[in-house]
Amino acid sequence: MMKTGFVTIVGRPNAGKSTLLNRLVGEKVSIVSDKSQTTRHAIQGIYHDEETQIVFVDTPGIHKPKARLGERMNAHAFGSIEGVDVVILLVDSSVPIGKGDAYILDRLKTEKNLLIAFNKIDLVKIDQIQRMKGYYASMLPNATFVELSALKGALVPELIASIKPFLSEGPLFFPVDTKTNVNEAFRLTEFIREKVLHYTYEEIPHSVAVTIDQLEQDGDTRTIYASIIVEKDSQKGILIGEGGKRIRSIRLATAKDVKRHLHLDISLELFVRVEKNWRDSIDRLKEFGLL
Ligand SMILES: Nc1nc2c(ncn2[C@@H]2O[C@H](COP(=O)(O)OP(=O)(O)OP(=O)(O)O)[C@@H](O)[C@H]2O)c(=O)[nH]1
Ligand SMILES: [Mg+2]
Numbered sequence: 001m002m003k004t005g006f007v008t009i010v011g012r013p014n015a016g017k018s019t020l021l022n023r024l025v026g027e028k029v030s031i032v033s034d035k036s037q038t039t040r041h042a043i044q045g046i047y048h049d050e051e052t053q054i055v056f057v058d059t060p061g062i063h064k065p066k067a068r069l070g071e072r073m074n075a076h077a078f079g080s081i082e083g084v085d086v087v088i089l090l091v092d093s094s095v096p097i098g099k100g101d102a103y104i105l106d107r108l109k110t111e112k113n114l115l116i117a118f119n120k121i122d123l124v125k126i127d128q129i130q131r132m133k134g135y136y137a138s139m140l141p142n143a144t145f146v147e148l149s150a151l152k153g154a155l156v157p158e159l160i161a162s163i164k165p166f167l168s169e170g171p172l173f174f175p176v177d178t179k180t181n182v183n184e185a186f187r188l189t190e191f192i193r194e195k196v197l198h199y200t201y202e203e204i205p206h207s208v209a210v211t212i213d214q215l216e217q218d219g220d221t222r223t224i225y226a227s228i229i230v231e232k233d234s235q236k237g238i239l240i241g242e243g244g245k246r247i248r249s250i251r252l253a254t255a256k257d258v259k260r261h262l263h264l265d266i267s268l269e270l271f272v273r274v275e276k277n278w279r280d281s282i283d284r285l286k287e288f289g290l291l
Contacts, residue, residue, distance in 0.1 A: 013061025
């Protein structure tokens with residue numbers, strides 16, 4: 001019998017949750033960016049070793065929502081902690097504690113198996129982490145505390161070790177070669193969105209959604225027609241860029257990354273469409289599986 005369990009990773013936007021998920025799984029399952037609110041769905045990544053299978057759940061960063069999309073993202077994050085074996089609160093040690101952290105802490109007060117993980121230790125001095133730990137320990141004295149660098153992979157085995165005591169024996173949730181619950185089409189839209197986030201700034205990353213209009217499959221080759229949805233004409237102009245330069249960069253970067261991580265050759269056509277207030281559209285949120 002193997003030890004198995006579900007572990008949800010929550011935290012503020014940009015804490016490094018998706019970076020950690022990918023590190024734990026050893027594959028790019030969830031997209032990452034230096035912009036906040038990158039992840040919009042609860043995404044599972046499956047960790048395996050000889051004695052354990054852990055289903056990690058990456059979640060949207062909990063933030064003050066500005067549109068229905070944000071409200072749904074928060075709801076998915078909090079919904080993902082129900083009934084799991086362990087909740088990891090991932091904290092960015094390199095940013096000061098703020099109101100948003102206090103809000104999350106308050107929501108996690110009743111969690112029994114709570115692990116507070118201080119991430120990005122590669123960026124900070126030890127005494128800074130000690131001070132943070134002091135604050136969190138005063139608020140949640142029963143939590144377990146660990147520190148790590150998801151980016152560098154430092155102390156990740158220690159994180160796994162501190163989860164294991166909370167797991168119980170049981171049948172596997174997934175076959176041993178499974179890495180994620182999300183399908184290829186979803187991953188492709190996410191790879192495109194990641195590149196959009198990489199090449200845009202300010203409000204654009206938050207205003208963008210990607211949908212696949214047509215997907216043809218031939219062995220390891222995919223022909224994809226996808227739309228990037230934005231909220232304003234001005235955003236469309238920026239996304240396309242002078243002489244189509246930016247959209248071309250997004251297309252090339254996507255193809256390269258899809259080749260590297262999904263081992264697929266893609267031929268990609270990108271269209272940019274303006275759809276005012278799609279982030280408040282019930283139909284769109286339903287389509288994206290967020291309602
Ligand atoms: N230096 C350093 N940077 C990190 C570490 N972990 C993550 N990052 C960076 O932090 C940024 C945010 O990482 P993500 O994994 O997208 O953060 P997230 O918590 O999933 O963010 P949301 O999906 O927006 O909630 C990226 O630029 C990462 O490269 C770390 O351990 N050290
Ligand atoms: Mg994320």
